[in-house]
Amino acid sequence: MHAPRALVQDSHAPLDPFGTARALDPRGGLPQPARRVDSDFSRLFPGEMLLAVETLNVDAASFRQMEDAARRAAGGAALSDEACDEAVARQVQATVLERGKQHNPVTGSGGMLLGRVLQLAPGRGEDVAAVGDRVATLVSLSLTPLRIDRVKAVRRASAQIDVDGEAVLFASGAYARLPSDMPERLALAVLDVAGAAPQVARLVERAGAAAQGRRTVVVVLGAGGKSGVLCAAEARRTGGDRVRVVGVERFAPYADDLRALGVCDAVAVADATDPVAVRSAVLEATSGVEADLVFSCVNVPDAEMSAILVTRDRGTAYFFAMSTSFTKAALGAEGVGKDIDLMIGNGFAHRHAEHSLAMMRAMPAIRALFERRYG
Amino acid sequence: MHAPRALVQDSHAPLDPFGTARALDPRGGLPQPARRVDSDFSRLFPGEMLLAVETLNVDAASFRQMEDAARRAAGGAALSDEACDEAVARQVQATVLERGKQHNPVTGSGGMLLGRVLQLAPGRGEDVAAVGDRVATLVSLSLTPLRIDRVKAVRRASAQIDVDGEAVLFASGAYARLPSDMPERLALAVLDVAGAAPQVARLVERAGAAAQGRRTVVVVLGAGGKSGVLCAAEARRTGGDRVRVVGVERFAPYADDLRALGVCDAVAVADATDPVAVRSAVLEATSGVEADLVFSCVNVPDAEMSAILVTRDRGTAYFFAMSTSFTKAALGAEGVGKDIDLMIGNGFAHRHAEHSLAMMRAMPAIRALFERRYG
Numbered sequence: 001m002h003a004p005r006a007l008v009q010d011s012h013a014p015l016d017p018f019g020t021a022r023a024l025d026p027r028g029g030l031p032q033p034a035r036r037v038d039s040d041f042s043r044l045f046p047g048e049m050l051l052a053v054e055t056l057n058v059d060a061a062s063f064r065q066m067e068d069a070a071r072r073a074a075g076g077a078a079l080s081d082e083a084c085d086e087a088v089a090r091q092v093q094a095t096v097l098e099r100g101k102q103h104n105p106v107t108g109s110g111g112m113l114l115g116r117v118l119q120l121a122p123g124r125g126e127d128v129a130a131v132g133d134r135v136a137t138l139v140s141l142s143l144t145p146l147r148i149d150r151v152k153a154v155r156r157a158s159a160q161i162d163v164d165g166e167a168v169l170f171a172s173g174a175y176a177r178l179p180s181d182m183p184e185r186l187a188l189a190v191l192d193v194a195g196a197a198p199q200v201a202r203l204v205e206r207a208g209a210a211a212q213g214r215r216t217v218v219v220v221l222g223a224g225g226k227s228g229v230l231c232a233a234e235a236r237r238t239g240g241d242r243v244r245v246v247g248v249e250r251f252a253p254y255a256d257d258l259r260a261l262g263v264c265d266a267v268a269v270a271d272a273t274d275p276v277a278v279r280s281a282v283l284e285a286t287s288g289v290e291a292d293l294v295f296s297c298v299n300v301p302d303a304e305m306s307a308i309l310v311t312r313d314r315g316t317a318y319f320f321a322m323s324t325s326f327t328k329a330a331l332g333a334e335g336v337g338k339d340i341d342l343m344i345g346n347g348f349a350h351r352h353a354e355h356s357l358a359m360m361r362a363m364p365a366i367r368a369l370f371e372r373r374y375g
Numbered sequence: 376m377h378a379p380r381a382l383v384q385d386s387h388a389p390l391d392p393f394g395t396a397r398a399l400d401p402r403g404g405l406p407q408p409a410r411r412v413d414s415d416f417s418r419l420f421p422g423e424m425l426l427a428v429e430t431l432n433v434d435a436a437s438f439r440q441m442e443d444a445a446r447r448a449a450g451g452a453a454l455s456d457e458a459c460d461e462a463v464a465r466q467v468q469a470t471v472l473e474r475g476k477q478h479n480p481v482t483g484s485g486g487m488l489l490g491r492v493l494q495l496a497p498g499r500g501e502d503v504a505a506v507g508d509r510v511a512t513l514v515s516l517s518l519t520p521l522r523i524d525r526v527k528a529v530r531r532a533s534a535q536i537d538v539d540g541e542a543v544l545f546a547s548g549a550y551a552r553l554p555s556d557m558p559e560r561l562a563l564a565v566l567d568v569a570g571a572a573p574q575v576a577r578l579v580e581r582a583g584a585a586a587q588g589r590r591t592v593v594v595v596l597g598a599g600g601k602s603g604v605l606c607a608a609e610a611r612r613t614g615g616d617r618v619r620v621v622g623v624e625r626f627a628p629y630a631d632d633l634r635a636l637g638v639c640d641a642v643a644v645a646d647a648t649d650p651v652a653v654r655s656a657v658l659e660a661t662s663g664v665e666a667d668l669v670f671s672c673v674n675v676p677d678a679e680m681s682a683i684l685v686t687r688d689r690g691t692a693y694f695f696a697m698s699t700s701f702t703k704a705a706l707g708a709e710g711v712g713k714d715i716d717l718m719i720g721n722g723f724a725h726r727h728a729e730h731s732l733a734m735m736r737a738m739p740a741i742r743a744l745f746e747r748r749y750g
Contacts, residue, residue: 018711032710172712326701334722335407336393337547344717347709
């Protein structure tokens with residue numbers, strides 16, 4: 001049984017959705033850059049969701065850094081996997097004790113968590129989960145107040161740590177109710193890139209409205225990867241016959257997977273770091289027509305120019321990959337005189353989790369591919 | 376008298392506007408990343424504009440690096456300003472000889488140039504300049520084929536180098552005809568940020584069309600600086616009474632200048648690296664209404680969250696500053712659950728130079744401010 005926590009009166013009204021009341025150092029700032037946040041859950045601030053934590057999905061880069069640190073600390077001595085796991089667990093506990101959140105001080109990254117809703121403080125918007133539901137948080141652990149009571153298991157292969165503990169999600173913090181009709185690993189793989197498909201749907205609709213009967217050309221770079229497949233599939237689902245979807249993928253087996261899904265009009269095998277080759281391949285597939293919309297899902301540096309060079313005048317290049325360089329995109333478009341909209345992929349969109357999970361139900365071939373690859 | 380150059384037959388049709396025919400290492404790539412480009416101007420490729428070069432406006436970071444290198448090479452010995460200038464000139468000549476372009480191998484940056492049009496090869500779009508006109512290039516020297524015959528003067532204060540030489544601009548390369556009705560320094564200051572105002576005009580129009588009678592709230596961060604003033608002024612000029620313009624500026628004298636221009640409904644003095652303070656200041660100015668459009672012209676790191684926090688649901692945050700971090704913007708918006716469009720400022724827009732120079736003629740108070748500051 002959960003003992004209901006006391007509610008604090010709201011003294012930070014306009015900013016409370018972002019959790020500034022929990023920032024301790026500096027006080028009253030945003031919780032993500034804060035060196036320390038308040039993880040005293042004996043009372044809740046307005047808008048907070050209290051969670052019983054089951055599993056921390058630690059960011060892969062963060063997990064690897066802690067493993068490396070453990071092995072370095074052992075000096076020349078070989079470290080058993082068990083000893084390494086224990087060392088990682090100790091580092092997580094130390095970080096959470098010191099900072100009030102699993103915000104890796106070296107990598108700066110966090111991860112997300114799985115848990116169960118314990119209490120909903122008043123002052124939240126519309127919630128998709130109720131007390132007792134299992135949820136996955138979709139905001140970084142680097143800003144999520146967390147208390148760990150016990151580490152139960154470290155699962156190295158998936159960078160997961162099972163714990164007993166509690167956490168708080170702010171009113172602005174995105175989360176998803178875990179679906180009962182698909183395996184948890186599949187759901188987590190989809191939630192990891194949940195922002196992609198809703199953004200594609202919006203942009204394809206907007207481009208279609210402006211196209212006046214002409215077919216909208218959509219290019220997806222890195223179209224065989226996880227977010228790329230969802231982008232290509234959503235472009236087709238939203239635009240139907242009114243869009244021409246061209247997928248560009250470097251890795252031949254992924255290109256084959258993509259062809260088998262049947263969502264693209266053409267799939268070209270090309271390296272997104274070679275803009276001249278990508279432009280040739282795309283123009284060949286479209287008989288010389290540049291793209292209205294380009295989605296770059298390529299997680300390597302120097303893919304900016306490929307997206308820019310294939311976008312038509314006043315078209316849009318949308319960058320989902322975190323490896324994108326702001327300056328390379330800005331100066332690259334200027335250098336080739338391309339008057340196009342350049343967009344930073346926003347991982348959040350309203351109801352993005354529900355949207356992307358619904359795609360798995362509506363598109364069984366994609367669900368089967370994802371279960372095979374990520375399940 | 377200029378002896379007309381021979382024309383090369385087009386063998387790179389779909390890519391020629393970008394100058395791939397001039398890339399030598401690697402051959403056939405884009406000229407910007409190329410280690411070396413072809414600066415043999417005895418013949419021109421289709422779409423090229425041949426220029427007689429008068430002045431190189433070297434990128435400030437590049438100029439400083441060459442000065443530092445010269446002083447380091449002198450060891451402990453004091454280097455006279457003249458000797459330092461000569462050393463910078465030698466470095467520029469060596470770079471241009473080796474790479475075929477003034478692409479500083481250390482900083483990676485270039486600059487732009489002033490010159491006179493000698494010849495226009497067939498295959499260009501509509502040109503705003505004819506043979507004999509003085510022009511400023513608006514694409515980086517880091518991709519502009521250049522030959523230097525003689526260095527005439529080095530002007531340290533403005534990082535300018537007067538030369539005799541020739542250069543080629545590709546069909547995709549932006550440039551502006553230098554106006555005869557304003558001082559060159561004023562024109563160059565405006566051209567440096569020419570992309571800002573046209574983008575503001577477009578976005579304010581689009582937001583106005585969607586607003587259905589409601590006043591569009593426009594926030595400009597760094598509104599007292601060069602691009603910030605142009606953004607605020609253009610928002611007012613395009614939107615008139617239908618927009619509410621809030622300028623945020625940290626530097627008090629710049630905030631005073633901005634107030635005196637009368638283009639903002641409110642000017643707040645706040646530091647853009649403090650998102651909580653900026654949000655409070657903006658919401659106070661708008662009686663609690665978040666912004667439809669935010670333009671960030673703040674050239675310091677960590678200003679992303681201020682722009683994101685004041686943008687309304689489904690509004691747009693537009694980042695002009697090169698100090699913007701792609702990942703901080705993307706993860707920042709996700710972290711606070713803001714479903715907004717995040718845009719990378721594109722320095723190029725059609726007729727952006729003419730647009731911004733015309734603002735100087737239409738808005739004498741801004742012209743006077745710019746002449747005082749940058750003239």
